[in-house]
Amino acid sequence: MLNLTNHQILLAARPKGEPKPEDFEEVETSARSPEVGEVLCRTIYLSLDPYMRGRMNAGKSYAKPVEVGSVMEGGTVGQVLESQHEGLAIGDIVVGPGGWQEYFTVPGVKVRKVDPAWGPISTAVGVLGMPGVTAYTGLLNIGKPQPKETLVVAAASGAVGSAVGQIARIKGARSVGVAGSSEKCRFATEEFGFDVCLNHRDPDFAEQLRAVCPDGIDVYFENVGGKVFDAVLPLLNEFARIPVCGMIAHYNSTELPPGPNLTPLILRSILTKRLTLRGFIVWDFASQEAEALQMMAGWLQDGQLRYHEDVVEGLGSAPQALIGLLNGDNFGKVVVRISPEPF
Amino acid sequence: MLNLTNHQILLAARPKGEPKPEDFEEVETSARSPEVGEVLCRTIYLSLDPYMRGRMNAGKSYAKPVEVGSVMEGGTVGQVLESQHEGLAIGDIVVGPGGWQEYFTVPGVKVRKVDPAWGPISTAVGVLGMPGVTAYTGLLNIGKPQPKETLVVAAASGAVGSAVGQIARIKGARSVGVAGSSEKCRFATEEFGFDVCLNHRDPDFAEQLRAVCPDGIDVYFENVGGKVFDAVLPLLNEFARIPVCGMIAHYNSTELPPGPNLTPLILRSILTKRLTLRGFIVWDFASQEAEALQMMAGWLQDGQLRYHEDVVEGLGSAPQALIGLLNGDNFGKVVVRISPEPF
Numbered sequence: 001m002l003n004l005t006n007h008q009i010l011l012a013a014r015p016k017g018e019p020k021p022e023d024f025e026e027v028e029t030s031a032r033s034p035e036v037g038e039v040l041c042r043t044i045y046l047s048l049d050p051y052m053r054g055r056m057n058a059g060k061s062y063a064k065p066v067e068v069g070s071v072m073e074g075g076t077v078g079q080v081l082e083s084q085h086e087g088l089a090i091g092d093i094v095v096g097p098g099g100w101q102e103y104f105t106v107p108g109v110k111v112r113k114v115d116p117a118w119g120p121i122s123t124a125v126g127v128l129g130m131p132g133v134t135a136y137t138g139l140l141n142i143g144k145p146q147p148k149e150t151l152v153v154a155a156a157s158g159a160v161g162s163a164v165g166q167i168a169r170i171k172g173a174r175s176v177g178v179a180g181s182s183e184k185c186r187f188a189t190e191e192f193g194f195d196v197c198l199n200h201r202d203p204d205f206a207e208q209l210r211a212v213c214p215d216g217i218d219v220y221f222e223n224v225g226g227k228v229f230d231a232v233l234p235l236l237n238e239f240a241r242i243p244v245c246g247m248i249a250h251y252n253s254t255e256l257p258p259g260p261n262l263t264p265l266i267l268r269s270i271l272t273k274r275l276t277l278r279g280f281i282v283w284d285f286a287s288q289e290a291e292a293l294q295m296m297a298g299w300l301q302d303g304q305l306r307y308h309e310d311v312v313e314g315l316g317s318a319p320q321a322l323i324g325l326l327n328g329d330n331f332g333k334v335v336v337r338i339s340p341e342p343f
Numbered sequence: 344m345l346n347l348t349n350h351q352i353l354l355a356a357r358p359k360g361e362p363k364p365e366d367f368e369e370v371e372t373s374a375r376s377p378e379v380g381e382v383l384c385r386t387i388y389l390s391l392d393p394y395m396r397g398r399m400n401a402g403k404s405y406a407k408p409v410e411v412g413s414v415m416e417g418g419t420v421g422q423v424l425e426s427q428h429e430g431l432a433i434g435d436i437v438v439g440p441g442g443w444q445e446y447f448t449v450p451g452v453k454v455r456k457v458d459p460a461w462g463p464i465s466t467a468v469g470v471l472g473m474p475g476v477t478a479y480t481g482l483l484n485i486g487k488p489q490p491k492e493t494l495v496v497a498a499a500s501g502a503v504g505s506a507v508g509q510i511a512r513i514k515g516a517r518s519v520g521v522a523g524s525s526e527k528c529r530f531a532t533e534e535f536g537f538d539v540c541l542n543h544r545d546p547d548f549a550e551q552l553r554a555v556c557p558d559g560i561d562v563y564f565e566n567v568g569g570k571v572f573d574a575v576l577p578l579l580n581e582f583a584r585i586p587v588c589g590m591i592a593h594y595n596s597t598e599l600p601p602g603p604n605l606t607p608l609i610l611r612s613i614l615t616k617r618l619t620l621r622g623f624i625v626w627d628f629a630s631q632e633a634e635a636l637q638m639m640a641g642w643l644q645d646g647q648l649r650y651h652e653d654v655v656e657g658l659g660s661a662p663q664a665l666i667g668l669l670n671g672d673n674f675g676k677v678v679v680r681i682s683p684e685p686f
Contacts, residue, residue: 054615061615062581225610238405244614250607259602264593266609267568270622271587272397272404277620279613 002040002081004031007315008101011066015056018252018326023056024072024319031103034084040105041078043098044341046315047125048074048322048334049159050223053251062281072100072318075125077114079342088113091342095124100318102338118297121341126159126333127307128296130282134245135163136292137285139221140171142243142278147172149218152209154178154228156188156197157308159333160245163296164221165194166305173219176212178228180328187331191306206231216240222277225249233266236273244279252326308332345383345424347374350658351444354409358399361595361669366399367415367662374446377427383448384421386441387684389658390468391417391665391677392502396594405624415443415661418468420457422685431456434685438467443661445681461640464684469502469676470650471639473625477588478506479635480628482564483514485586485621490515492561495552497521497571499531499540500651502676503588506639507564508537509648516562519555521571523671530674534649549574559583565620568592576609579616587622595669651675
């Protein structure tokens with residue numbers, strides 16, 4: 001039985017608008033020994049993802065909120081230090097809901113063993129993990145890009161957006177990315193192969209989007225909302241599909257934007273263009289996880305799929321990194337390195 | 344060759360907001376003899392439908408606008424007077440796009456022969472025609488009501504709404520109707536079997552809706568928009584389906600409503616509740632028309648499905664009747680009797 005000091009980051013207060021450092025609190029406790037069926041793991045990587053902002057609010061979204069005073073939730077890659085779960089042995093690398101802490105003790109059935117042969121283990125919370133499966137399942141089940149069609153996705157250099165754009169291209173579609181800086185746009189086209197990528201901070205963004213979508217938009221993978229949605233709406237083609245995955249532009253909002261109220265315009269567009277908008281969460285397609293991971297791993301290995309990580313050092317950096325992520329300060333998939341990878 | 348005086352109603356001007364009588368013009372012409380492949384028909388019933396308001400605007404919605412100076416478009420039941428189309432004989436009753444006129448000459452392939460054994464021939468533009476097929480295909484392909492689920496539909500005493508509510512009940516769901524008067528609500532429950540029907544003009548309509556939907560809403564068949572949509576949105580269950588068929592509350596609008604802009608709220612609801620909103624037009628499901636008509640006719644004959652017609656007399660009454668329809672003045676499916684039924 002190990003006796004390990006465990007640093008944790010708790011939700012200290014529910015943020016109003018943008019989270020502040022004081023909304024988080026770092027505490028020192030002891031790691032809990034595993035009971036029957038459980039494993040104790042050392043956290044190696046903590047994933048930071050936009051959905052975490054929702055968990056900081058009171059009230060159910062699609063999942064229960066994190067309680068004030070509880071450890072912040074998050075996906076983690078860890079190494080098994082003690083196992084009371086058959087099928088998991090000391091030394092195994094696993095991915096699961098470890099949360100913002102140095103050690104986590106969870107039921108063995110809640111983690112998945114990571115095969116390091118598939119790629120760097122950090123990808124188990126990235127392109128070969130929740131964000132990758134989100135991109136794959138949402139795009140292919142709802143977006144259904146067809147050869148020659150035009151897809152638009154924002155956060156094009158981010159974890160989900162970069163995968164969406166590349167998968168759409170693998171399926172023969174044209175990928176138009178949207179990102180928050182010219183550097184990100186350059187990266188999206190040069191590294192991720194987007195046909196074009198636009199900076200949504202440009203004052204004439206909507207006109208630029210129209211210009212680069214001469215045949216309209218067939219698939220809009222919605223992960224931001226805000227002005228990108230507003231610019232996309234009039235360009236959507238008949239029978240366009242809109243997987244609704246997120247709306248990061250609004251996560252820190254404390255009130256609705258001013259008028260006019262565009263609801264009738266949205267309904268009219270849905271009607272006259274016969275649009276399909278469908279919200280989804282990655283676990284709605286849980287039965288497709290294995291297939292998605294296998295396909296993504298194959299594309300990674302044959303070079304059709306790339307990813308970029310923005311690695312932040314140390315548990316204590318996580319709060320500021322999440323605040324930055326919600327502002328678009330990150331460059332790629334944000335992972336926090338909590339402890340070294342095993343040799 | 345017949346020489347027939349033909350009264351027609353033309354679109355005289357594009358309405359601004361609510362159509363006015365001056366936006367229509369009645370003219371006298373001669374009926375055109377059929378060319379090869381065509382039939383000349385005497386109009387018996389003209390259907391009035393909310394979509395007609397859209398055709399009066401410039402700019403494409405899902406169909407081309409009616410040109411100023413052209414005959415108003417509309418579905419009609421007629422009797423063949425002359426036929427140059429094999430398969431259609433003098434005396435046949437047909438349904439097709441005859442428009443607002445006493446006689447119409449159209450290609451035979453554009454009309455469908457009506458079997459009077461199925462029901463009164465006026466139903467060929469009602470429950471056994473476009474509105475009925477709209478209700479059937481939109482509800483079953485997109486709404487997919489399941490036993491014990493709750494469906495909400497507005498215009499519950501109208502052509503589409505009344506059919507939607509009844510089909511949902513046939514499928515085992517609970518039907519909650521919304522209508523514009525207590526008389527219509529009573530009719531919806533007593534004649535069409537809605538479990539309950541609410542008057543959207545009641546000031547506490549939203550609270551009433553919440554009270555009568557204790558298990559939330561699983562299917563919202565959208566044909567009105569406006570405050571009904573706003574009241575439904577917070578009550579939708581996870582994985583609810585919203586066929587978007589119309590938005591009559593907005594057809595006469597000349598500007599968007601004031602703020603706040605509810606777009607982020609709609610997107611958030613779609614995301615967190617995993618909603619599906621999908622727009623459709625009846626002809627998107629053209630391949631299902633025969634099946635739909637057969638099922639509807641069967642339900643009519645065995646008494647599971649009822650309908651109510653609001654019959655208006657004479658071509659000249661059509662403009663005011665359409666203006667009234669857009670205001671909710673009608674009581675059931677609006678048909679204009681242009682000439683007598685054959686004996």
